[in-house]
Amino acid sequence: MDLNFSPEEIAFRDEVRAFLAAHLPEDIRDRVRRGDERHVSDDLRRWQRILHAHGWGAAMWPVEHGGTGWDKTRQYLFEIECAAADAPIQLPFGLKMVAPVIMRYGSQAQKDRFLPRILDGSDWWCQGYSEPGSGSDLASLKTRAERDGDHYVVYGQKAWNTLGQHADWIFCLVRTDPAAKPQRGISFLLIDMKTPGIRLQPTKLLDGGFEVNEVFFDDVRVPVENLVGEENAGWTYAKFLLGHERTNIAGIGASRRELARLRRMGREFRRHGAPLIDDPLFATRIAQVALELEALEVTNLRVIFAEARQQAPGPEASMLKIRGTEILQRISELQVEALGARALAYEEDVDGDGEDVPRAAAQYMNLRKLSIYGGSNEIQRNIIAQTILKL
Amino acid sequence: MDLNFSPEEIAFRDEVRAFLAAHLPEDIRDRVRRGDERHVSDDLRRWQRILHAHGWGAAMWPVEHGGTGWDKTRQYLFEIECAAADAPIQLPFGLKMVAPVIMRYGSQAQKDRFLPRILDGSDWWCQGYSEPGSGSDLASLKTRAERDGDHYVVYGQKAWNTLGQHADWIFCLVRTDPAAKPQRGISFLLIDMKTPGIRLQPTKLLDGGFEVNEVFFDDVRVPVENLVGEENAGWTYAKFLLGHERTNIAGIGASRRELARLRRMGREFRRHGAPLIDDPLFATRIAQVALELEALEVTNLRVIFAEARQQAPGPEASMLKIRGTEILQRISELQVEALGARALAYEEDVDGDGEDVPRAAAQYMNLRKLSIYGGSNEIQRNIIAQTILKL
């Protein structure tokens, strides 16, 4: 047992740090730090191009498709360093979600067509999984696709589509056999967002922002070559995708960054004339969540280690998801506590003005989603109880 | 709306205080304060006789049976004052459990025979409800009683019988019709503990003490006149009894007494040279639980008020039970925290030596039972969800 990173891993981390110091554009970094998302589309595409130019466009892809081929430990270190440097996240929808499905189940033509454009930032993908009536119970989805010659005709409605307003493509689960059992009649389609009949309606969220949409499909014609794998076998690909979504699900990088911000706030803000951090109650709450984050970091490394040795890569991810989201939500809650009444002044859907203040309350509200999206924490607890504890 | 007690109620409270100051024997009070239960049988019987001599033997009984006829508010005030004065509790098994059943469903002969002896402390009753396999699911009980001439012959086993080692009588749920649906074939029997065939086996508990027993019935012959009400109708009486058990279920008096003890410990014990109460973390934890107790006190009064006006006397008791036990358990946990390493030295089943120290850890362990017994807190949450929230 040795909890230290190897000298090679340390050297790798230093290399990432040096790269980030040299290549992360200052304007992007500042916007990320302030939570300013006004240029999110440009920023993310630009950053993807920079990473790609360095050969680091896809940390989690195999080399044959232009990925780095890094092991999970290096992927983890890369994520931590990017978050610490306030680099933008790389959106998961292309890189971590649809790409693995195409690599595993797609045709050669699909691979050739889609993967390079994901890698270099040309195509922005979004997700068409959930529907208004199908949240945790995804298999009950209703959007249907009927074969008409060389096309599928798609009709229905998707919900909780993140940042689809910037997207070029959407991957969708659609029902192709209404007569079959729920899981049996589902197919996996790739749809060009410019196709006629697609309409996006932004959903205003709790925090006042617009990061998700409803997507309406009104007899949208999709060429059959955009079917992934076999018709009616989409549930298999969907589950495969959800498994891949879980890489770095613990969100250690984000929690570390927000914890550092919380500590900064504790030193900067004063209550009754003294820095907040001098209040033993507040300092203890910070210490408690810092401890829990340390525990989760080690747990995350244990899971990575087990995965690398082909042991149990599965249900442990549920623990990482639950604890990771609980910790980040708690840090965010403490940021609002640090602000106190300062958090009351609030502008909706207006971005940060260089201060921690306006972001913290918006982020607190926005992050309530963490325990709901991506498989709610209730679903994750079901998985632990049933799969790990065999109850 | 007026949250103050009326002048008459205040006068009543003062009268109770004066009575306790004058009539609670000092030796009993000291043993209660120390948690010394070596003379529990004598103490409780003696205290019951004193109360009875004053006309206060049964605060919750109607006047016709020798009770005080007090309303719920006075019963509440009486309980609070008794706890504050370190008076012994009055065991519920006779006064609050079997007596209401006899009053409501018993024959005149049963009333004449049993009630006066409960009131004056002559008869100590214990409970024969739960069985090893029937805890939360009481209706699945298996102890059977077969009619044989003028007798029932009882065979089976009861568990979690509290202080039966001192008891003269036990009331039992027994199965008289094994063919009927679980709730239908149950009868309610009163059994003399001296009857041949009854054997008690003490159950050693978590804290090392012996306050509960298993009771074995090996063909115990019980005269049919000791059947309450009708054969096979016992489930009705059992539920009626459980409703009555809930009087003062919030345990405000006990929590107040233990909170005062906790505050005393915080002032007396020092950590790193300073009184523990000066530690803002510890002081805040005490304040938090004190607040929660205040909220429960008002809630308890609200329920008493509603009950007096014939509104909703039912499921709200579940809230009082849950919150009452959670608060008392929390206070007890904080007492152990106050002790810290001092709590490590521990003698099993040996009574207090005049200090708060040895009792606190034993009590902490013993009180884990609160959320299990008397309808577990899980069952109470089910009741709230289903009966109040209609889920």
Next chain:
Amino acid sequence: MDFAFTEEQQMLQDSIRRYLESGYGLEHRARIVAGDEGWSPRTWAELAELGLLALDIDEDDGGIGAGPVGTMLVSQATGAGLLVEPFHSSAVLATRVVSLLAQGERRAQLLDALASGEAIAVLAHEEGDGWDAPLETTAVSEGDGWRLRGRKACVYHAPMARWLLVTARCADGVGVFAVECGADGVDLRAVRTLDGQRAADIALDVLLPTDARLGAGDAAAALGQALDRGIAALCADALGVLDRILVATVRYARERVQFGSPIGRFQALQHRMADMYMQVEQARSMTYLATSACLQDDPDARRAAISAAKVIVSQAARRVGQEAVQLHGGMGMTDELDVSHCFRRLLAFELRMGTIDEHLRRYRETVQADGA
């Protein structure tokens, strides 16, 4: 001991409740919130017509004299209705300050204007460094009047007020000064609040006439009393929100079907809703206690009860708000349902007029000083 309400009290609550239920739906409110002014003068006039702006004005002053209990009942309704008009700021808090301090003609002038809805007044007290931090704003004699200097932070409803009642340190203790919003040297920076209301950060450097000061001598005791009554009413407002969000959550859980069953049938969710219910009931109990304490003679007992209530109701606000969103799933994250608006009002409540930590401290210090 009596937890019943009089018929008059019930009628007061019913009138405002009916008014808001029929004419103050989410969409209507959204338009008000999104508007330039952030409030509806028409709604305000209608509240005045219902008599609600004179609710907590003593009968001797021409008001209804409904007192803390009536104020509590109406505040529950304003909370449940998510009212953004300045009922709490003007008709409760400022009205109480005026009632406790102003004298003579000034008193009559202010109370009449407030009761009729003709003008709005707000108490400008907190300065951003903690709820009960020592005042930095000062008032010193200058010429014939007062020079008032300082800053006030996030004063709810200041942008729509005619008068600011500004607290300041004077030579003889705390003074409260009536300042016209438009006066020279009053600089208002309007802000929106996270619960859809309007507030202002205020910078003051203003010369006031002598009679701008309400009452004579140290106003600390009266101010403390008014603030505590304001907190009690704010707790009642939050209680109204809690009732609404709990009902909405339970209803959603009964109706939302996943895996072939209403999610309200899942035991894990049932137990969490049972916990929400208990938190709301404890919040109700403490709101009653705080309301009752408003009439306490002993200021320490009043302070302890008010702070106790603010802590318990705030903790319920946080937990119940979070759970309500969680149990609504994705729908809880949208602006579309009332749950998100309730969540935001509960969050704002938690942060207003003293946080959990600040009131825990005051409670601790008050109770401990008692040797209790």
Next chain:
Amino acid sequence: MDFAFTEEQQMLQDSIRRYLESGYGLEHRARIVAGDEGWSPRTWAELAELGLLALDIDEDDGGIGAGPVGTMLVSQATGAGLLVEPFHSSAVLATRVVSLLAQGERRAQLLDALASGEAIAVLAHEEGDGWDAPLETTAVSEGDGWRLRGRKACVYHAPMARWLLVTARCADGVGVFAVECGADGVDLRAVRTLDGQRAADIALDVLLPTDARLGAGDAAAALGQALDRGIAALCADALGVLDRILVATVRYARERVQFGSPIGRFQALQHRMADMYMQVEQARSMTYLATSACLQDDPDARRAAISAAKVIVSQAARRVGQEAVQLHGGMGMTDELDVSHCFRRLLAFELRMGTIDEHLRRYRETVQADGA
């Protein structure tokens, strides 16, 4: 980064685990606990035969040199087996103190006696006023030796020890003194502990020869290192208990039928067991981290990691212990099942070698001083 164990390490753990599983059942243990001595010299001799008493003695000193990792693995087994013999006190903590401080012949004499099981030594350090409170026990030069005066509180396994290793304040810092238990002026009051072990409160007023002091000069650094290794091993012991109590609870939930269904099918209970599982896994992670930190060069980093682990494992101990009893229902309250014995050992763990509050404070101060 490597979370695997070597074959030797695994074998060590397996040997003690098998030994305890086969010969140290609840009834056997209950007899030992109820006995006059409170420990079994036979068990002790068998542990010595297995080599476990030389586990953490360096190979240069004739031991196994299994180090912190080996100690962790064996401690998990002693926890899971609810061992009451003084493995932790003598073979881990006292052995480490001797290894770090004693020199020459004294060193060899002590380590040989400890490794063979011939004698037991315990560190007598805490004095009852908090885990890291300043020492009140003093040692001053007197004649040819030392006058040691003071009190030690609840020293685990002192009643069966030959040597007490007593910490004291000296003119040049902290000293550790080897004191024969039977010496004049050593007054032991034996007590039982709540987890069924034996300890003693000790009053000392004793004259010692010069060479009773282990090592030269201030022993604070070495003592700190030994205590931290002791805490890491105690965490591992608790982890073993946690594993056992979780398995027992899950098994009980699968088997116990109420309302026609195993209670483990009830979703509310499933979610609580999922939480227990997560707490145990976080405790495992932190035990690994603490073990790894034992070999840290930087004492601040070591202290932070050790305190972090003690907090997380203690919190898991409390919550998982309480939940295990609760989920066992009435059966959890009895002495009959292992759950109650596990509960008591977890409670004792929480209180030993620094409480949650004390370690939270040390962590906070260490990390904050870092400016992290």
